[in-house]
Amino acid sequence: MSFALGMDAFSIGLGMGMLELRKKQILKIGMTIGLFHMIMPLLGMTLGKQISVYFGGIATMVGGFLLLLMGMLMIRASFSKDKESFITPVGIGLLLFALSVSLDSFSVGLSLGIYGAKTAAVIIMFGFMSMVLTWAGLLMGSKVQQWLGSYSEALGGCILMAFGAKLLF
Template sequence: MNLEALIGELITLFMMAFALGMDAFSVGLGMGMIKLRLRQIFYIGLTIGLFHIWMPLAGMWIGKVLSGTFGHIASLAGGALLIILGVQMILASFKKDQESMITPVGFGLLFFALSVSLDSFSVGLTLGIYGARTLLTILMFGVVSMLLTWTGLLIGRRVQTWLGTYGEALGGSILLGFGLKLIFPM
């Protein structure tokens, strides 16, 4: 693989990781309003980062199995899945009743991390179908989501919640765009 193709793959993976991490960022903004300690913020970000590694890894493994079996049909299904996820994230950003009352400790933290990383399972499924580099993908997803979660939690301590809505809409738009690109290659 030449350098230009590698850089293109890195940029694409970063954009996807950023889109997936925006969900954690926007929820982190809301969670940051409950005045968490820095130690709690550290553990929340770390947990979400780990979930954003394991969920796409499982999805990629299943996607690789499916791609060998179903080929082009699986590619179209993966693109459709990204479009559905993107639209769902955009629509969810307009709903006002999405306040989370789960505290980010213990089982609540695990539930919180699972809920914001479920979409990375689906994206991992799509990337597995396309044969993306597994280690690079999961590390990019994990690190970016961890950093965005920390950023959201820290900013959430200082700003209003309006940014969370726009962050989730931005993430949904990016996933929607990638889904359209997979279904309608240029």
Template sequence: MAEMIGELVALILMAVALGMDAFSVGLGMGMYQLRLRKIFQIGIMIGIFHVLMPLFGITAGKFLSEKFGTFATFIGGALLIVLGIQMIWSSLKKEEEKIITPIGFGLIFFALSVSLDSFSVGLSLGIFGARTMLVLICFGIMATIQTWAGLLLGRKVRHWIGCYSEALGGGILLAFGFKLITVFW
């Protein structure tokens, strides 16, 4: 029993650490003018991806090398950079045309970019034989809660800084993407 509690505590801490990027990215994305219903949907979608990606990672962890996990982090960073640049670019334009928005395919793209690091962690956990259901529950719940917190805080900050909020949000995504890419090198 003590072993399972120890594993649960470790997984919760890992889920919080992985959810911090969902929080950070949610903070940036929350600076879009989002309704509460959309915030709810984004949190659920990111939670689902934080269940699917580690599941795929755990499954593949027995078969793939450590290099692939690092490559997944690089891809996630590149996707966040694209999202950040797009947000900054659209804040500088007068028109309301956006290339990527958290709707439809844009939401899936956004959730995937935030969840790729959980795939990498899933690879490691698959190699070490972690309890799959425990991992998925912890990762999914924490990512959802932290995404909602980031989106709601970003929504509040948007009202404080007005028209510059989207550029700031893009800057946050851009910085986080560069942070992930520098880990790759």
């Protein structure tokens, strides 16, 4: 299950990796997403069965909307004459990115809380796998960015929008 959730982070990291990122930024992004993939399911597991049906759908919708928005902004920035990227994974942008990627972990945490899963094992595996897979996606995205040049940011935005649409529909 941690691998499946981490694959979303990988795919989204692949899109975000098409921005020009330094290795230090890639390290920080992976660690932040890993941390959010620990916090969100922990919150979900503690809330438990009472609200799983209600909040699970809301978390997915919010995550999908945020990814669609970020994708649209990346595509818009790719066609802008100003080469400064509008979406940058630093500060608030990094927190919003990590939150949007980890919202599905909240829903999974709600379900796991119902079944009484081992909290520590779940949290550690979710965080570790999402961190490693995010790094892999970001590094692969940077290689694709080198091949595609100026079109890479638009492709990255399309990837983010596709995952946002997948969450919404």
